[in-house]
Amino acid sequence: MLGLCFFLLVGQLKLVRWPVAAMGMVASMCTEPIKRRRAEKDLDDKVAAALRERARSRQRTFRTVNSITMRLPRFKDGLRDIKDVFDQYDEDSNGTIDNDELRSCLGKLQVQMSDKEADDVHRYCDVDRRGGIQFQEFVVLLCLMYLLFGPDVTRRVSEFESAKLNYVFDELIDAFLFFDKDGDGKMKRKDVTRRMNEASHQERTPSHTTAQLFKEMDLNRNGKVNLKEFLYSIIRWAGHETEDDDASNEGSP
Ligand SMILES: [Ca+2]
Numbered sequence: 702m703l704g705l706c707f708f709l710l711v712g713q714l715k716l717v718r719w720p721v722a723a724m725g726m727v728a729s730m731c732t733e734p735i736k737r738r739r740a741e742k743d744l745d746d747k748v749a750a751a752l753r754e755r756a757r758s759r760q761r762t763f764r765t766v767n768s769i770t771m772r773l774p775r776f777k778d779g780l781r782d783i784k785d786v787f788d789q790y791d792e793d794s795n796g797t798i799d800n801d802e803l804r805s806c807l808g809k810l811q812v813q814m815s816d817k818e819a820d821d822v823h824r825y826c827d828v829d830r831r832g833g834i835q836f837q838e839f840v841v842l843l844c845l846m847y848l849l850f851g852p853d854v855t856r857r858v859s860e861f862e863s864a865k866l867n868y869v870f871d872e873l874i875d876a877f878l879f880f881d882k883d884g885d886g887k888m889k890r891k892d893v894t895r896r897m898n899e900a901s902h903q904e905r906t907p908s909h910t911t912a913q914l915f916k917e918m919d920l921n922r923n924g925k926v927n928l929k930e931f932l933y934s935i936i937r938w939a940g941h942e943t944e945d946d947d948a949s950n951e952g953s954p
């Protein structure tokens with residue numbers, strides 16, 4: 702505590718000597734992450750509320766982890782269809798949906814949002830923080846829009862593929878609800894461990910495996926996995942890698 706007070710004090714002493722413009726910049730650097738965190742939390746809360754509503758109105762469809770694993774090939778098929786949709790909205794074909802492309806995409810899906818809200822969603826769905834929405838994040842985005850705004854969203858994506866997309870999104874969301882035992886919109890490690898082991902009494906999943914699994918899903922390392930982290934991980938595990946992703950992953954550290 703004393704150490705923290707010391708750092709704060711040193712910081713203030715330095716600020717006194719800085720020009721006013723620099724102080725303004727520091728102030729905006731300090732407030733910006735707070736605003737971002739608030740927008741992130743608001744969206745987390747909205748998603749959690751929609752999940753609770755859904756859990757109340759829907760019968761549980763998954764009873765074991767194996768039943769989820771068996772659906773992965775179907776997820777993969779569904780992802781192939783979404784790739785065509787992504788290409789349609791990635792107007793300049795650079796493999797990323799930027800802010801303007803997202804606004805135009807949300808307009809076509811008739812999702813009512815202000816530009817600021819659209820930008821918040823853009824930031825929220827940039828799960829890997831590489832800037833912009835790449836394909837896997839676009840699947841997360843569409844699934845979240847489906848959860849928040851209902852099946853009309855997928856109908857506007859594609860009348861023809863709508864039923865198939867709904868099926869994939871329903872299954873993905875139900876898989877999350879299977880693990881989110883207390884229905885607060887966050888999976889805890891103990892929930893995942895319990896679920897992984899309740900199907901078989903003889904063959905327990907080693908604890909280091911569930912720990913590793915959880916660590917891979919908990920992208921921001923806060924000890925909980927929310928729906929977007931779960932979706933992003935499942936999409937990776939379903940094995941859909943686009944050529945663009947392969948190319949950009951090679952370049953990343
Ligand atoms: Ca683009």
Ligand SMILES: [Ca+2]
Pocket residue numbers: 826827828829830831832833834835838
């Ligand atoms: Ca991204």
Ligand SMILES: [Ca+2]
Pocket residue numbers: 918919920921922923924925926927930
């Ligand atoms: Ca997390």
